[in-house]
Amino acid sequence: MVITSLRAKQPPTPGSPADWRTQLGQIVVEIRTSTGLCGYGVGGGGAAGVHVIETVLRDRLLGCDAEDVESLHRAMCQETVFYGRTGLVVMAISGVDLALWDLRGKARQQSVAELLSDEFDVHRPLPTYMTVFDDEAAQAAMDAGHRAIKLHVERFGDRPDPADIGALVAETRRRLGDDAEIMLDAFARWDLETTLRVADRIAPYQITWLEEPLPPDDLAGYARLVKESPVPIAGGEHEYLAAGFQRLIDARLHAVLQPDVSWCGGLTTLIEIYNLAREAGVRVCPHRGCEPYALPAIAALDPQPLAESPRRWFTCLTGAPAIRNGVIQASCEAGFGVSVAPDLFCTPT
Ligand SMILES: [Mg+2]
Numbered sequence: 001m002v003i004t005s006l007r008a009k010q011p012p013t014p015g016s017p018a019d020w021r022t023q024l025g026q027i028v029v030e031i032r033t034s035t036g037l038c039g040y041g042v043g044g045g046g047a048a049g050v051h052v053i054e055t056v057l058r059d060r061l062l063g064c065d066a067e068d069v070e071s072l073h074r075a076m077c078q079e080t081v082f083y084g085r086t087g088l089v090v091m092a093i094s095g096v097d098l099a100l101w102d103l104r105g106k107a108r109q110q111s112v113a114e115l116l117s118d119e120f121d122v123h124r125p126l127p128t129y130m131t132v133f134d135d136e137a138a139q140a141a142m143d144a145g146h147r148a149i150k151l152h153v154e155r156f157g158d159r160p161d162p163a164d165i166g167a168l169v170a171e172t173r174r175r176l177g178d179d180a181e182i183m184l185d186a187f188a189r190w191d192l193e194t195t196l197r198v199a200d201r202i203a204p205y206q207i208t209w210l211e212e213p214l215p216p217d218d219l220a221g222y223a224r225l226v227k228e229s230p231v232p233i234a235g236g237e238h239e240y241l242a243a244g245f246q247r248l249i250d251a252r253l254h255a256v257l258q259p260d261v262s263w264c265g266g267l268t269t270l271i272e273i274y275n276l277a278r279e280a281g282v283r284v285c286p287h288r289g290c291e292p293y294a295l296p297a298i299a300a301l302d303p304q305p306l307a308e309s310p311r312r313w314f315t316c317l318t319g320a321p322a323i324r325n326g327v328i329q330a331s332c333e334a335g336f337g338v339s340v341a342p343d344l345f346c347t348p349t
Helices: 046-061 069-079 088-108 112-116 135-143 162-176 192-205 219-228 241-250 267-280 295-301
Strands: 003-009 027-033 038-043 126-132 148-152 181-185 207-211 233-235
Touching: 003 046, 003 088, 027 046, 027 088, 038 088, 046 069, 046 088, 069 088, 069 267, 088 112, 088 267, 112 295, 126 135, 126 181, 126 295, 135 148, 135 162, 148 162, 162 181, 162 192, 192 207, 192 219, 219 233, 241 267, 267 295
Parallel strands: 126 148, 148 181, 181 207, 207 233
Antiparallel strands: 003 027, 027 038
16 A cells, blocks of 8 residues: 555634634645555644645655554654654644554554554443533533533633632532532643642642643643642643653653644554553543544543543534534544545645
8 A cells, every 4th residue: 555645734724713723723634545545634733734744754655655654653753853853743743644544444444443442342432521611611511411521711811810710610510510520721821839829729629630730841840730739730732752751751740641643643652652651550631532533542542531522613524423412432434434525625725
């Protein structure tokens, strides 16, 4: 199965936030092969990611056997190591890697979840959680069947008054009852002192995790936080490749790791992260896990599955599994079981 064509495009994302998630947003990667099969993946990096694919990765992969997914992943990382060990380049590699996994599944007539299947029933219903921006939306999510929600608290600013966050969490707990899981996402802009004060304030409300309170590179801050916070700390949404996650695991900086399969290096990297985390006894809970590229790994590899709601503005895929009554199941279709809009590569960006 020789790779004969490789291209990428940033699809329109109506309603996406007016920030890097639009300017450098998701890209769709298409790989065609000599057998007539076509694989699709979603990476990141916007036009810059497309440039990396069309100037570097395409030259490296054309003519290669698409079945050699792991060796092609290594080759892409080697080719870009001097300028791309983190960030945009790895986001672009992620999209290519996912398109290769899609092809592997299609070539073997198996879903990606089935390819990864070992210990768990990959068709099991997976619990989900909804990321929300206020406590009324939290109630709506619970009414829709979710048993877990995550409060995004960016609106309280970079140095929030812990009393304000505490009041929000108290009200959310009162509305949802004792059985619901509640998490907080602090968007990586607090400092250590603020985080510890907030953590003390929310600790009585049985918070499952406090996510990304500090900037990703404040490793010393996370080292203190993990020792002193009464609430478990989650992170890794903006970490890259197995080496990056190995550092987080070795230093025990997070109770929960949250790799994003379309940014961290693709499914090849996500599998490595699951293996590293399992050996270390650390939980993995992938970012936006309900989207079709993370879901197979959660179904097949995760001993404590909890899939995050998808982003509402990413609409260029068809065939993605949907959340029903608070649970979701991985696709049974070959590959990732998704297609892109037929005119995606024909229309100007
Ligand atoms: Mg987050």
